[in-house]
Amino acid sequence: MTVSKWTAADVARYVIEDKKLFILDVRNKDAFEDWKIDGHQFEYLNIPYFDLLDGVEEILPQIPADKELLVVCAKEGSSIMVADMLSEAGRDAAYLVGGMKSWSMYLEPVKVGDLKNGGELYQFVRLGKGCLSYMAISGGEAAIIDAIRFADIFVDFAKEKGVEIKHVFDTHLHADHISGGRHIAAQTGATYYLPPKDAEEVVFEYTALEDGLTVNLGDSKIEVGALYSPGHTIGSTSFVIDSSYLLTGDILFIDSIGRPDLAGLAEDWVSDLRVTLYKRYRELADDLIVLPAHFMIIDELNENGSVAKRLGDLFAENHGLNITDEEEFRKTVTENLPPQPNAYQQIRQVNMGKITPDNDEQTEMEIGPNRCAVR
Amino acid sequence: MNITKTLDAKGLACPMPIVRTKKTIEMINSGEVLEVLATDKGALNDFKAWAGSAGHTILDQKEEDGVLKFYIQKA
Numbered sequence: 482m483t484v485s486k487w488t489a490a491d492v493a494r495y496v497i498e499d500k501k502l503f504i505l506d507v508r509n510k511d512a513f514e515d516w517k518i519d520g521h522q523f524e525y526l527n528i529p530y531f532d533l534l535d536g537v538e539e540i541l542p543q544i545p546a547d548k549e550l551l552v553v554c555a556k557e558g559s560s561i562m563v564a565d566m567l568s569e570a571g572r573d574a575a576y577l578v579g580g581m582k583s584w585s586m587y588l589e590p591v592k593v594g595d596l597k598n599g600g601e602l603y604q605f606v607r608l609g610k611g612c613l614s615y616m617a618i619s620g621g622e623a624a625i626i627d628a629i630r631f632a633d634i635f636v637d638f639a640k641e642k643g644v645e646i647k648h649v650f651d652t653h654l655h656a657d658h659i660s661g662g663r664h665i666a667a668q669t670g671a672t673y674y675l676p677p678k679d680a681e682e683v684v685f686e687y688t689a690l691e692d693g694l695t696v697n698l699g700d701s702k703i704e705v706g707a708l709y710s711p712g713h714t715i716g717s718t719s720f721v722i723d724s725s726y727l728l729t730g731d732i733l734f735i736d737s738i739g740r741p742d743l744a745g746l747a748e749d750w751v752s753d754l755r756v757t758l759y760k761r762y763r764e765l766a767d768d769l770i771v772l773p774a775h776f777m778i779i780d781e782l783n784e785n786g787s788v789a790k791r792l793g794d795l796f797a798e799n800h801g802l803n804i805t806d807e808e809e810f811r812k813t814v815t816e817n818l819p820p821q822p823n824a825y826q827q828i829r830q831v832n833m834g835k836i837t838p839d840n841d842e843q844t845e846m847e848i849g850p851n852r853c854a855v856r
Numbered sequence: 857m858n859i860t861k862t863l864d865a866k867g868l869a870c871p872m873p874i875v876r877t878k879k880t881i882e883m884i885n886s887g888e889v890l891e892v893l894a895t896d897k898g899a900l901n902d903f904k905a906w907a908g909s910a911g912h913t914i915l916d917q918k919e920e921d922g923v924l925k926f927y928i929q930k931a
Contacts, residue, residue: 509905531874531906555898559871845897 489587497786503548530559584609598701620699624648630659652730654679656743657822676716684834712754713739727769738801767793823849860888
């Protein structure tokens with residue numbers, strides 16, 4: 482039987498189009514339990530590859546014959562070996578090229594909507610890691626917000642669209658993924674902005690991202706406006722684009738809210754988070770579409786693969802926006818928090834420019850799910 | 857520690873370090889110790905999980921100049 486190769490992009494289509502798939506994940510049990518490829522219609526079997534070295538016969542009955550079969554491992558070596566064994570045993574099998582490493586790196590661009598004076602807003606969905614980046618384009622110019630570290634993807638996308646990247650923003654100093662922001666700015670000559678309160682230790686040049694700062698794209702009067710919204714970090718800043726979209730960074734997610742502890746200051750920042758979510762955001766229009774910097778579970782994906790919801794709906798439905806008692810709120814965001822993201826302290830150091838690990842080391846640091854939210 | 861045999865798996869990518877180790881450990885007796893040298897970072901978790909699953913004991917492991925060294929006592 483045949484062995485075929487699937488790329489992360491192929492898997493992404495199956496996730497977004499809600500297709501059925503059977504995944505044989507041959508990583509260690511710990512790795513699988515910590516983090517796997519999520520799909521609504523996916524079924525899983527986790528058997529470490531080293532338990533299959535003597536043959537796959539024993540597990541054949543556990544693999545349905547009527548579904549497509551994808552073998553997944555950390556990089557790809559052991560999934561190729563197991564897919565070959567399955568093929569010899571008479572089963573068609575595919576393996577994921579580059580393994581979970583490539584899944585962690587893949588970005589799917591999704592158009593979120595048109596902007597009023599012409600122009601478009603794109604969300605880049607990193608399915609394997611739950612990161613969301615943005616590019617607003619209009620009048621031949623682009624602004625990028627919360628770019629992940631693969632700078633080329635954004636630079637190439639802008640080229641395809643025939644626009645010049647003028648502004649690159651980070652809503653805050655990220656702890657769960659490595660920012661591509663300053664690298665994109667260096668490549669394109671764009672201005673790189675960071676909230677100064679998060680940038681006290683950074684060792685590179687940046688432009689201060691401050692409350693009320695507004696940039697216009699092209700001559701089309703598309704406004705990208707900054708709104709100071711501390712709580713996840715002390716500098717956390719949101720953006721309102723074209724009076725229609727609210728980019729919340731790691732402050733407010735679709736199904737959860739930001740955690741205030743990743744810089745070790747949970748107790749200090751919890752009241753900032755409360756004020757942002759319960760006062761500053763409440764003053765905004767209910768019809769704004771909320772676009773966060775992360776998602777946690779694929780249930781948050783809309784039909785087109787985007788992660789977006791009306792602010793008014795979140796006020797009604799998001800648990801984190803409906804904790805009336807302040808003490809209960811404080812407890813929720815400071816106690817019983819989920820484990821912190823992989824290598825989050827190192828990642829902060831990278832984003833400050835203090836350490837410069839090579840590409841493989843950066844990939845290692847980013848492995849695993851993002852964990853910047855509290856539900 | 858008495859090392860009965862050494863396996864050089866440096867430069868090999870997953871799954872080969874484990875595949876070779878499994879074959880090599882069949883050549884020593886129960887209670888004897890196999891030393892494995894590997895450079896694949898994934899080996900750190902894989903050896904632990906594999907040894908647990910196969911019943912072997914990792915007596916010691918260390919990293920020297922980018923080389924991972926495992927000392928595995930055969931079950």
